[in-house]
Amino acid sequence: MKRSIEIITAGCPICEPVVxxxxxxxxxxxxxxxxxxRQPDAARRARELGVSSLPSVAIDGLLAGCCHSRGVDFDTLRAAGLGQPGAES
Structure with a gap:
């Protein structure tokens, strides 16, 4: 099964290094x-995920813990599954 990684951005140069x-x-x-x-579908998805700061990252449909308030932290993202294949179904 593929792992889904969603990166939520404002489409600005500040977000690009995280992307x-x-x-x-x-x-x-x-x-x-x-x-x-800036795209309506993306804004709707961000609301569904509970995004409150940018950039943010969701892994397998869940907003990463670091993205609730502190900003992107790659140790937290790796612990959530970044860089690891998804579980077999």
């Missing part, structure tokens, strides 16, 4: 999607 770093650390079977909040 690139997440892409680099994602496993080959990870499906990485960038959600630009």
């Amino acid at each position: 690139e770093q997440v892409r680099q650390q994602a496993c080959p079977s990870c499906e990485v999607t960038v959600l630009d909040l």
